[in-house]
Structures are given as structure tokens and as C-alpha cells.
Amino acid sequence: MDTPPPPDSRQPEKVFLENLQVIREIIAHCSRRFSPQDGEDFSQTVMVRLMEEDYRILREFRGRSSLRTYLAIAIKRMLLDYQNHLWGKWHPSAEAKRLGPVAMLLERLLYRDRFSFDEACREIQGKNPNLTREMLEALAAKLPPRIPRRFVGEEQLDAEADREMRPDERLEEKERGRIGRRVWGTVLQCIKARPPEDQVLLWLRLELSVAEIARLRQLEQKPLYRRLDKIYSELRNDLSRHGVRRQEIEAIFGRLQPGFLDF
Numbered sequence: 001m002d003t004p005p006p007p008d009s010r011q012p013e014k015v016f017l018e019n020l021q022v023i024r025e026i027i028a029h030c031s032r033r034f035s036p037q038d039g040e041d042f043s044q045t046v047m048v049r050l051m052e053e054d055y056r057i058l059r060e061f062r063g064r065s066s067l068r069t070y071l072a073i074a075i076k077r078m079l080l081d082y083q084n085h086l087w088g089k090w091h092p093s094a095e096a097k098r099l100g101p102v103a104m105l106l107e108r109l110l111y112r113d114r115f116s117f118d119e120a121c122r123e124i125q126g127k128n129p130n131l132t133r134e135m136l137e138a139l140a141a142k143l144p145p146r147i148p149r150r151f152v153g154e155e156q157l158d159a160e161a162d163r164e165m166r167p168d169e170r171l172e173e174k175e176r177g178r179i180g181r182r183v184w185g186t187v188l189q190c191i192k193a194r195p196p197e198d199q200v201l202l203w204l205r206l207e208l209s210v211a212e213i214a215r216l217r218q219l220e221q222k223p224l225y226r227r228l229d230k231i232y233s234e235l236r237n238d239l240s241r242h243g244v245r246r247q248e249i250e251a252i253f254g255r256l257q258p259g260f261l262d263f
Helices: 012-018 020-030 036-059 067-087 094-099 101-112 117-127 133-142 154-161 167-192 196-207 210-217 221-241 246-253
Strands: none
Touching: 012 020, 012 036, 012 196, 020 036, 020 067, 036 067, 036 196, 036 210, 094 101, 094 133, 101 117, 101 133, 117 133, 167 196, 167 221, 196 210, 196 221, 210 221
16 A cells, blocks of 8 residues: 655645744754753754755655654654764663663653653653652652763853842843844744745754855855855845844844854
8 A cells, every 4th residue: 555645745845944933942842951052053963854865854744643743753863862972872770670661761851861850750641641740759769869961061050150130130131032022023024035945045054054054955165155145135135124223133143153144
């Protein structure tokens, strides 16, 4: 019996663009326990993997679940590969093996994935609803103590040293958030109005260098620089027509990787 075709006959590149926000949300959820640098690296890894071999992962979608669920499963598999690469392959303790599969899962969630106990309970009970919190507490008490792997950069350590914001800082942060939402909404609107290939290049430039994009898209690097310069110039004019000031763009997007909105 033939495998049923994907329910969506659109080009995979168009599906990729239309679901970029969903992809970013899944990446953010998966990498929430990484340091900022590792989170960025993981995001780049996922974007490249999704675009490899002419969007092979998207072309293999057969509609047996929602596209969001399919992407979540695919990205979580990439997360496991990335964690193994970053921290080394995880091995359960001898005691967890003796206690069984639930104990091994609980140990992994607590010590490798750095879940809180409540988060680990929700994750396990989602698959084993008959397990009560008390049962999992008793199981956790039998596990040998292990030091959770944690890698953070200096920037994150500095932030953790002074988490409490003054009232004036909170007001300033709230105002920046309001301006950011307005400006970002306008940026998205302008990007979506561009040709699909331009959209792909802009989103890729958020994650990758021009040289990496050239290799991925099989393009010559020098013409790609000129093409991006032209796209940035046209995007700047579009944003200006929508009332976005240069100062606002610099304030909101100053921390983005160089190249995007670089005018």
C-alpha cells in the first residue's frame, strides 16, 4: 500500500517560512535550561537541520499528527543529540537501573535535563498517570545524589548576582517592551511582504554568518553580500515608511547578531 502524500502540497520552503514562529517557540522551550551561548548554538543547529537536503524533515511530514507536534518531536530529537554532543552521553546510575525505567527517567530529568521535581512529575505523569507524586518522591529519595551539569557564561552569572530591579528600572523595562512589541510587529509585517527567498535569507542571517548561508544555500559568497545589502536597504525604506525610527531599531535590535537590520 502506498504511503499517503503530505496533506499540504505547498513548497516546503513556504511551509518553513509560515511556521517560523512555531519553530522558534519550540526551540526556546527546548533550550530554556541552556546558557545563552549554548541556546544560540542549538537554535542555529535546528535551523540548519530543518533546511538540509531541501527541507527533508518537512517533506517527510505525512499528516499523522499536527505539524506543530511533528516539529516538536523532530526538534526534541535534535535536542537529545545536541545534549549528548555538549555534555557527553548520559548514563543512568546502577541504582536507577535496579529500580527500573521510571527511576532512570526521573534521574535523567532531574540531573541531566535539570527539571525541577514538579516539572519532572508532570513529565512522567503525562506518560504514566497512575504514578502519584508520593510514589515519585519515594523513588527520588532512593536515587544516589548526582551533581547536575550546568554551563553558564559570565554574562548570565552577572545577571544572577543582581536579579532585583529597582522600580525605575522596571518602568523602563516595561516601556522598552511596549516599544519592542510595536517595532517587532512592524518588522515582521515588512519581512512577510518580501519575496520568499528574501525572507529565508533574512531569517537565516539571524542565526548564521554570510559564509555559512552561502554554503547552506549553495550560493557564491560575494554576490550574497551584495544581495543582503540590497535587501537591508529596501527593508530600511519599508520600515521608515511605517514610521519606525533608526533609534528605535538600534535600541530594540542592537543585540541581534550583526548583519540583520545592519544599516
